[in-house]
Amino acid sequence: MGIHVIKMPDIGEGIAEVELVEWHVQVGDEVHEDQVLAEVMTDKATVEIPSPVAGRILALGGAPGQVMPVGGELIRLEVEGAGNAKDAPPAEPVAAPVASQPVEEKPRERPAEPRSATPAPAPAPAPVARRAPGEKPLASPAVRQRARDLGIELQFVQGSGPAGRILHEDLDTWLTHGGSAAPVASGYSARNDEQQIPVIGLRRQIARKMAEAKRRIPHFSYVEEIDVTDLEALRVHLNGKHGAQRGKLTLLPFLVRALVVALREFPQLNARYDDEAEVITRYGAVHVGIATQSDNGLMVPVLRHAESRDLWGNASEVARLAEAARGGKATRDELSGSTITLSSLGALGGIVSTPVINHPEVAIVGVNRIVERPMVVGGQIVVRKMMNLSSSFDHRVVDGMDAAAFIQAVRSLLEHPATLFLE
Known part of the structure; x- marks a missing residue:
């Protein structure tokens, strides 16, 4: 087995750095060639970064919202064969050394792979953000596709992600509760929950x-x-x-x-x-x-x-x-x-x-x-x-x-x- 380091690619127009918007994978995941690993943003558009090789993720090179230089270490994989790590410098530390620590700054979506319609029971949901009547629910394309496959109407699902974004875990919770949302407080109950929403990606x-x-x-x-x-x-x-x-x-x-x-x-x-x-x-x-x-x-x-x-x-x-x-x-x-x-x-x-x-x-x-x-x-x-x-x-x-x-x-x-x- 060897180590393969994927560097932030040059995506053109003389761009020297990009913002890391979202990880599509976690440490320990097995990924296949051409699977989307992350989304990054230039000053003009969001770009998906695919994996050039198959392997198992050992370390992620940054946190969502971090600005990364072109050529910097994006991700480290364990692969069959020798890999390319002998030519790669060690990863720059983010808040702590990158080595084999999963990044947990925000809930992540799981890689787009086949799922069972009857997942294991999910842990108790975090406080959710309420949507106004008629407001379109926030969800990634992968979550929307899974919801369609399961026959779930997203407008009835409470999202636990930033700004009320619906995550895969929220679909799991919906299914676990037999097609109903997790219990929420009455609209007239006092509330003391707070949300810290990083201004990153397109919003930034x-x-x-x-x-x-x-x-x-x-x-x-x-x-x-x-x-x-x-x-x-x-x-x-x-x-x-x-x-x-x-x-x-x-x-x-x-x-x-x-x-x-x-x-x-x-x-x-x-x-x-x-x-x-x-x-x-x-x-x-x-x-x-x-x-x-x-x-x-x-x-x-x-x-x-x-x-x-x-x-x-x-x-x-x-x-x-x-x-x-x-x-x-x-x-x-x-x-x-x-x-x-x-x-x-x-x-x-x-x-x-x-x-x-x-x-x-x-x-x-x-x-x-x-x-x-x-x-x-x-x-x-x-x-x-x-x-x-x-x-x-x-x-x-x-x-x-x-x-x-x-x-x-x-x-x-x-x-x-x-x-x-x-x-």
């Missing part, structure tokens, strides 16, 4: 990016209401006529089209500002960042060359990117390079919002929900479908008059939807 990246954007960019916001009655009628008509063959259209591809057309007149908003070099770069291509909520936090996949696609082309690409982002499969290229961002909370969009600019861009357009309201049209009170756009701009680059004129151009295009397609 979001926090840093938002703080940097607010620190560096002097924001100003502009809100305008838009009558989308005719636009909604067109959308419903197109879906009824072409939806079965070409796919259903949401409001989003119409908004993207409006941005593409309006930016022809206002190219100064389709730009990025390098405030260190004091250089503004304007782009002919419209690469629209689509703010997307995932189980792990906010991600902004990029709809590239929106100007070159029709409504259905943009709708299909947005759906593909959203699925990749929510499933944690979006690549670094798909999460970078946007020139302007579109943010929408859908039915939860509220009346007004003040979106944070996606640095180093200079504009973000926020979409609020559609509501029916009585409006005066031609001297008559009629019911119309109204929607607000809440947008933010970088005041170093964009003057208030230009921002207002841009949003008014978008408004005119959406209120007279035929003009979206005039060339």
Whole structure:
């Protein structure tokens, strides 16, 4: 038997260090070749690290949340044959020497391997975090797949992981209790439990990016209401006529089209500002960042060359990117390079919002929900479908008059939807 050391691989783009987000294995586990060992995060995306060899894990090289250098020791395996340990330096200590000590800073998911539907009784569950009604449960893809295999509805399972994340142990507890959650206190009982939730992984990246954007960019916001009655009628008509063959259209591809057309007149908003070099770069291509909520936090996949696609082309690409982002499969290229961002909370969009600019861009357009309201049209009170756009701009680059004129151009295009397609 020999020792094989797996080092943190170079995952490209000149990245010198990555953050260790999550282990998928524990000390003592037997792993096979190509099995995912860990997830790490760069400043752009989460990357899975597979094992190049089969063997038994002897030591883990860090704790979730730790920043590790490329080339540093990630994991140590016992393997058949000589291994490669003679060429590897000893592991750097984390809080204590790495040698054969399992890392227990957070509950880990077990490796994705076949499981019995009747596991051994689990220990008493830790205090759980409650979810608000309708809130989507947090769980990794492996836990979701196992729940589907066992026929368990995750919304009925209390999670004991960070932020209420559902772990494999919670599924075991559910099964042990005969398909019911472990006993919890009444909603009117006094509670004294506390949770310490490390800000790591994507949440850390979001926090840093938002703080940097607010620190560096002097924001100003502009809100305008838009009558989308005719636009909604067109959308419903197109879906009824072409939806079965070409796919259903949401409001989003119409908004993207409006941005593409309006930016022809206002190219100064389709730009990025390098405030260190004091250089503004304007782009002919419209690469629209689509703010997307995932189980792990906010991600902004990029709809590239929106100007070159029709409504259905943009709708299909947005759906593909959203699925990749929510499933944690979006690549670094798909999460970078946007020139302007579109943010929408859908039915939860509220009346007004003040979106944070996606640095180093200079504009973000926020979409609020559609509501029916009585409006005066031609001297008559009629019911119309109204929607607000809440947008933010970088005041170093964009003057208030230009921002207002841009949003008014978008408004005119959406209120007279035929003009979206005039060339």
